[in-house]
Amino acid sequence: MTRATKEASAALRFLPKLVIPEGRLAGRRLRLAKYQKQFIRGAFAKGVNVACLSIGRGNAKTAISAGIALGHLMGEIEAQPKREIIFAARNRDQARTAFGFLVGFIEGLPEDQQEQFTIRRGSKLEVETAENGGGLARVIAADGKSILGGAPTLAVLDERAAWERDKGDNLENAILSGLGKRDGRALIISTSSSDDSNAFARWLDEPPNGTYVQEHRPPPGLPPDDLESLLIANPGAKEGIGPTPEWLVSQAQRAIARGGSALSSFRNLNRNERVSSDDRSVLLTVDEWMACEVAPDDLPPREGPVVLGVDLGGSRSMSAAALYWPDTSRLECVGAFPCNPSLADRGQADGVAGRYDEMSERGELVTMGDTTVPVDRFIADVVARLDGQPPASIVGDRFRYAEFIEALRAAGLERVPFIPRGQGWKDSAEDVERLRRAVFEGQVKSVPSLLLRSAFADAITLVDPAGSHKLAKGRSLGRVDAVAATVVAVAQGQRMRKTPARQARMAWA
Template sequence: MTCAPRLEIEFEGDGGGHVLRVIAADGKSALGSAPTMCLLDERGHWALDKGGELEAALLSGLGKRGGRTLIISTSAADDTHPFSKWIDEPLPGSYVQEHRPPPGLPADDRASLIIANPGSAHGIGADIDWLVGQAGRAIARGGSSLTSFRLYNRNERVSGENRDLLVTMDEWLSCETSDLPPREGPVVIGIDLGGSASMTAAAFYWPETGRLECLGTFPASPSLLDRGQVDAVGDRYVQMQDRGELSVMGDKTVPVASWLAEVVKHVEGQSIAAITMDRYKQSELAEGLGRAGIRAPLVWRGQGFREGGEDCERFRRAVFDGKVLARPSLLLWSAFSDAVCLRDPANNLKLAKARSNGRIDAAAASVLAVAEGARIAGRPKSKARVIWA
């Protein structure tokens, strides 16, 4: 029997008293209820505020009768979403089953598509050949089409927001190579100085070969694992350290002079074409460079819509032209996944975080280094002239 105006179905057989109620994702609609079983469909894509209220109301009602809940959804857009927390940090008594392929694979990779869609082999859901075809169309279109395919069809945790990513995952993957070009010619160093909570990063770019390297540093306190929990990335920072992409220096903050000395030591013996940095921290960085005894051309850049917009566009152009090549890097992959671009009314860009606790310092340093490298490469090389008097 169907009951109106609410979407309810009552089963009169088997003793009666069984009611199936369908409610909207609005927390107030579930207040005061006492369900014995809840099915939360597509929890990863509920509105954050109303979705959180509804989940809290349902879980509170379930406790009245010792009820159970079943949460089903494709992946949320990031690790900070409550649905991602249910998977990454399961509570006692929870059972988790996840079908998410490893990150960084091509969108049309058949084996990983089967991992994300296990029912396809048994006639449940989308056919695998159809998925491969849709992946090809998404790759051809790129942009938001490809991002949406990864989020909804490949079950990957990728940003689904409307703001422009600095570069998409697939655009960055085209820059990764195991056959890295040599360190030839002058190197440009990009510096992004962080504080106690944020990361401090340095990027090294060789304009003549397109080689890009990047290193990140955190203070020792709190530990990398604790930082990962606060930033909702789990043990990702520990993995970066194990891969040699992230280091620890200092206690509560990274000592600027000592860190800059280590940065220059990373390219010891190389000719430094320029060290480019954020003008916002010019005084602190200049003092550190002086104490470390570093002598090199310094380029100060703003991070607003004017100079920051130019640097973002130069970086994007270099990526699209195949002039940025780097080893597979969890540090850079993580940074670019959180790096978005804001636009002003004149359509100028400014680099920003996709989420408040995202760490885009490695991306910011890379943008500075590659953009300055592009400017250096674009300047005509002057020939020396000798005049005898």
């Protein structure tokens, strides 16, 4: 463990003197949990000016930040005169939470220490002190113009993932530029964002120099009520902070039973996973997909016609192909990335570490081409896996119809019927429903596949007012291209199964 700096040691000495102002532990002295001590050491480490903490809801991230702010305001942690502390949030009401913790900690101090503070709760939420060089703590909302010209020495950016994109970025930029004037420090705290494009996600995935990142996020693809992974996202549960393990499991089971946005919201807020809960639903739960996995010896044979579903990617996204035999319910899937950048680099950029390399070792992911996957070669390689059996049809995105036709001609597959499917509500909603029905009726069987398991764990659907679902290609974490290929392949296979066989007509001469 890295040795604590002077400032970190001061914070670790100061915080246990505070009295918890609310909750089931109200009235007791603050006892720092292991993960909180870890964050304090990292936030005040040498060379660090921005510290990011991502953790499940209810694990006292706001409270601990408010305690640090109070120590800073009193000059107990850093003795710089005329200190300025900012509590920033998406709106005033949200920022009031951190301000409330600050005031609550002040009210738990000895009376002679309380007298040094002036608390303002009017149009401005502020706490001021003239002791130890003086200091001011104030609340601002997501409007960057409100702090132009300021020079904060400490800033707490609360629930950063929930800020509006433009206003939030403006506020963050204004705060960080102001911190540079006096060697200030920023604490960026939040539950997980809903997608990788969020500014908070970029802080976690691509931290600049001088940034400390502490993220409590369980591995993807696990059941929502898996206790071990719940405790990864909620480390305070083991130390009496926030929700108890029993409550987390019960709420997970409730979310599973309700499904839809309730399950997505639980994964995002309580499991700290990057899953959107805004007018969205999961395509299939992890448990529903894992029911489709069978041992290699139990995989149905390759009998009857086979449907090839293809989802084409670009230079940054994955191309994927799914092979589905509707007569036996067998499903196979493979993905492809360009060779440049490497799978290891892509894994780091996507925040999945070595998962792509593991998929490659399992034979589920291949690389070809330089910066883009050659469509004709990819389709030809997938068809070669059929050992001479021609596909009954190839299904793909209608928007890329011309690209498909050219690739099929180059691959020598121009005689195979190509069935274009749109990505809008009309086609996608039908395909999603056919996939779900096939899964629930036990008509999809696959060997355990890390590629498919990861993709289904992150695949979400948009829901219209009529309750129709369509696959949302905007990913939450990882790649869902394998799911897109599987959806169109299985849906077409189900249509083939439902089509009545043609019967010969007889006519009397």
